[in-house]
Amino acid sequence: MANGKCAVIGDRDSILLFKAVGIEVYPETDGERANQIMHKLARTGYAVIYVTESLYPLCGETIAEFASEPYPAIIPIPDAFGTKGIGMSALKSNVEKAVGVDILNNS
Amino acid sequence: MALQYKPTRMELSNLKKRRTVAIRGHKMMKDKRDELVRRFIVYARRNKKLRQETEEKLAKAMQSFVLARAVMSNNEVEEALLYPARAIAIDRSVQNVLSIPVPKLTMETQLDDFVYPYGFATTGADLDTAVQALAEILPLMLELAEVEKATSRLADEIEKTRRRVNALEYVMIPQFDAAIHDIQMKLEENDRGNTSRLMKTKEMLAKEAE
Numbered sequence: 001m002a003n004g005k006c007a008v009i010g011d012r013d014s015i016l017l018f019k020a021v022g023i024e025v026y027p028e029t030d031g032e033r034a035n036q037i038m039h040k041l042a043r044t045g046y047a048v049i050y051v052t053e054s055l056y057p058l059c060g061e062t063i064a065e066f067a068s069e070p071y072p073a074i075i076p077i078p079d080a081f082g083t084k085g086i087g088m089s090a091l092k093s094n095v096e097k098a099v100g101v102d103i104l105n106n107s
Numbered sequence: 108m109a110l111q112y113k114p115t116r117m118e119l120s121n122l123k124k125r126r127t128v129a130i131r132g133h134k135m136m137k138d139k140r141d142e143l144v145r146r147f148i149v150y151a152r153r154n155k156k157l158r159q160e161t162e163e164k165l166a167k168a169m170q171s172f173v174l175a176r177a178v179m180s181n182n183e184v185e186e187a188l189l190y191p192a193r194a195i196a197i198d199r200s201v202q203n204v205l206s207i208p209v210p211k212l213t214m215e216t217q218l219d220d221f222v223y224p225y226g227f228a229t230t231g232a233d234l235d236t237a238v239q240a241l242a243e244i245l246p247l248m249l250e251l252a253e254v255e256k257a258t259s260r261l262a263d264e265i266e267k268t269r270r271r272v273n274a275l276e277y278v279m280i281p282q283f284d285a286a287i288h289d290i291q292m293k294l295e296e297n298d299r300g301n302t303s304r305l306m307k308t309k310e311m312l313a314k315e316a317e
Contacts, residue, residue, distance in 0.1 A: 004197030004212060006249075017172045019188045020224055020238040021245060022195040047199040047212060048252040068263065070201050070208040073256035077248070080169045083162045091154055091258065098147050098262040104155050 007041050009034055010052030014079035023050075031058025038062045042072045052079035053086040110286045114293035122290070126283035133275040140268045143205060147261040154258045157251045164244045171237035178231040187225035187234065195245065207264050209257035212249045 005024070008015045012027040019025050026041075028034045034055050039062050041049055049072050051059060056076040063074050076087040092102050112118050176184050196215035201208045223238060 004199030006195065006197060013173075013176075014169065016184070016188055017168065017237055017241055021242045022224075024194070047197060047210065048249065050248070050252075067259060070210045070256070070260070071199065073210055073252040075248075075252045075255055078162050078166055078169070080173060082166055087158050087162065087255075088155075091151065091158060091255070094259050094262040095151050098151075098265040099144060103148070104151060 004047035005045065006048045007046050008050045009037055010055055010079055014052050035059050035062050042066050046072050048072060049074045050077045052077060053084045054079055056086055110282050112286050114290045119287065119290045122283055122287050126287065129275055129279050129283060133272065133280065136268055136272045136275065139205065140265065140272055143261060143265045143268060146204060147265060150254055150258045150261060154254045157247065157254055161244060161247050161251050168237050168240035171233050171240060175231055175233035175237055178233055187230050190224055204257065207260055209260050210253050212253045214246050214249055
């Protein structure tokens with residue numbers, strides 16, 4: 001049973017490649033519109049929404065809204081210009097929230 | 108907010124019951140928090156590893172794509188990717204981690220039957236490399252999505268549980284203790300008042316009888 005759908009939002013150059021492997025792509029660089037697209041995708045039952053790191057900070061509203069539900073998972077990915085460390089800093093803040101200190105960097 | 112209560116025996120026994128429940132709840136919450144943190148650390152470690160791996164490989168795939176775009180004309184790239192490939196099949200379900208629903212994703216499309224969605228006539232080898240590389244990291248990306256979501260859900264839940272533990276430990280239970288102590292003191296004081304009144308009355312009655 002395949003009921004999960006997958007989408008990528010980001011700038012055209014970075015995400016066009018995902019089309020070749022069967023993930024839906026939504027080219028967008030404007031934060032406001034990206035927010036709207038993400039919201040629509042989340043409502044229509046997408047399981048995973050990948051967002052490029054340059055767009056991820058602009059979509060905080062939608063990300064916060066769906067943070068308390070199991071689906072969709074909104075995941076930052078690096079774009080064609082390489083990683084900016086946003087995904088890692090999100091993980092870091094999660095660890096700090098849960099444990100109090102960032103224990104991952106010491107190990 | 109201080110607890111509202113009347114100094115009666117009824118109230119005292121009710122408060123004692125509530126205090127027992129609060130202590131039991133506190134112990135359970137504490138256990139839950141400890142277990143959550145333990146699992147969280149496992150998830151967080153995996154999350155870090157997966158993210159590093161994915162970011163590295165994804166960057167490589169994207170670099171090949173940039174190369175492909177440099178070799179091929181823009182139109183050719185657009186044409187090759189215009190027609191969408193067969194959508195990957197993902198099975199999504201929800202699994203419970205200490206009664207927190209976290210996503211579970213499994214990929215149903217096998218990598219072996221992956222086909223390029225374009226002809227090879229106008230495309231360069233770099234595009235093939237990029238697409239191949241991306242197809243190979245798809246399972247990794249799905250796992251990352253699953254683990255990352257679980258990590259953030261667990262972090263939220265740990266924060267909530269910790270707040271509950273603290274509220275019980277430092278607010279609720281001391282309040283109950285103080286209220287129970289207060290009622291006991293008042294009841295004892297009443298008792299003493301009663302006894303001394305009785306003694307006094309007895310004395311007066313004895314004097315009258317003389």
